[in-house]
Amino acid sequence: MEKANWTSPMMEFILQGLSNHPKLEKIFFVLVLLMYLVILLGNGVLILVTVLDSHLHTPMYFFLGNLSFLDICYTTSSVPLVLDNFLTPQETISFSACAVQMCLSFSMAGTECLLLSMMAFDRYVAICSPLRYPVIMTKDTYVPMAVSSWAIGGAASVVHTCLTIRLPFCGDNVINHFTCEILAVLKLACADISINVISMGVTNVIFLGVPVLFISVSYMFILATILRIPSAEGKKKAFSTCSAHLTVVVLFYGTLFFMYGKPKSKDPLGADKQDLSDKLISLFYGVVTPMLNPIIYSLRNKDVKAAMKNLVAQKHVTQ
Secondary structure, eight states: OTGGGSOOTTOEEEEOTTTTOHHHHHHHHHHHHHHHHHHHHHHHHHHHHHHHOGGGOSHHHHHHHHHHHHHHHHHHTTHHHHHHHHHSTTEEEEHHHHHHHHHHHHHHHHHHHHHHHHHHHHHHHHHHSTTTHHHHSOHHHHHHHHHHHHHHHHHHHHHHHHHHHTSOBOSOOEESSSSOOHHHHHTTBOSOOHHHHHHHHHHHIIIIIHHHHHHHHHHHHHHHHHHTOSSHHHHHHHHHHHHHHHHHHHHHHHHHHHHHHSOOOOSHHHHHHHHHHHHHHHHIIIIIHHHHHHHHHHHTOHHHHHHHHHHHHHHHHHO
16 A cells, blocks of 8 residues: 555656745746846857857867856756746646756756866966976867766766655655755655765765865965966966856855755744745756856956957958
């Protein structure tokens, strides 16, 4: 009898979203839609520029192109579902579709964690060992670095998704979130999730702890090198080459740590407020950060702005 209540792969989940806050749904639908369009346009233009402009065929812009493509994939795996959820109270999603969406989102997030640490290494070599940079950061080096980021992120996602979908789900099938966020799905399992919790802890170390430590150490060396530069102009020029990456790192990891590292409330009233804050933080992390990435890199990078101007000028000439 107990097994009869377990869910099958054919069952559906209900995404609650912001159904308890109907006024917020209409506002957030417009905001998220506009931000998603900016994400597609901004990151699409960055990819186009880094591909078409030969001056940007360098390791730094190769990683930047990967980051832009990743942001498009990540938001596309979740934002259409979020928008549909705003229009349809208690949106339903099949078990298999939920698993695919969860796998894609987790994979993109893990890949971005590693990719940002690879970009930090690139900046470290460029500033601390500029003469050796062309020798160290060859195509045989930076391409495998990017590929390994995608591969490790994908592998970890498959493991976590498999560990989640093997669980029995009985009773309540309402996911208190916009999407099939893995932590929200695990709350519905009616079995021991200790293996999931342990594996999640290991993953947090691999994708959050290690990259943040690596990035921090890299920037300590970068800062020490910049401070040894005698001229103020030289210091400013050296810092400008890594300021955009540092800004993106602070935004990305700041929201991640705030979402997964803060203590959970035990008070039911506080828990309701916390659920809303978790959703809004998740929305910020999943939509606002990918939208800001191309803006930050465009505004703080003379090469990208020059490449964009050249691209627009070439288009006018051809017309």
